[in-house]
Amino acid sequence: MDTSWWLAVAAAAALGLAAALVDGLGRLRGRARRTGVRGRPPARRPVPRATPGRPRAREIWWARVPYEDGPGGKDRPCLVLSVHGNTALVAKITSRYHDERPGVIPLAPGSVVDAQGRESFLESGELRRVPLGDFRRRQGEVDPAVWDQVRHLG
Structure with a gap:
């Protein structure tokens, strides 16, 4: 059997694993920045519902x-x-x-x-x-x- 084929498969698997780890770490870092005091998530602010129009005086x-x-x-x-x-x-x-x-x-x-x-x-x-x-x-x-x-x- 050709060893170059096995090396290509192993390299692709290692690359996929590395990409998944980097992506997961990036998500964890983003979550850490969004947490509040002592690792708890910050208080959620209610998301305003979209209303057509713009407020006007009166x-x-x-x-x-x-x-x-x-x-x-x-x-x-x-x-x-x-x-x-x-x-x-x-x-x-x-x-x-x-x-x-x-x-x-x-x-x-x-x-x-x-x-x-x-x-x-x-x-x-x-x-x-x-x-x-x-x-x-x-x-x-x-x-x-x-x-x-x-x-x-x-």
Whole structure:
């Protein structure tokens, strides 16, 4: 039997094994970079669902709004005040009334529909920048009287 044929088969098998090992190590290194504290995977950020259209001023949207005092954010309704580039300036909407905060405006019933059907309040004193990719669903437009109130606050 010809030994060159066996050498070619052995070389091809060794090459295939080496490629599989290198590919596996590359995947492991990528996974190691993505892990968080003590080897645990980082907290997953919900992937926003694609919504046709782009947020515009006067519209109420559900989006991932950043927290004021730390990293991360919360999926919540917000009023779009303006859009510049790839971000929008928004005022968050909450179901809790905070009379100690300036610029809290009650919204008309049904302006924001949540699972519990609660009343909603616009906090015009707490503005946030939200990347356009973090907007997931358009709720509707804010009442014109509320929009006039917001415009005259600034």
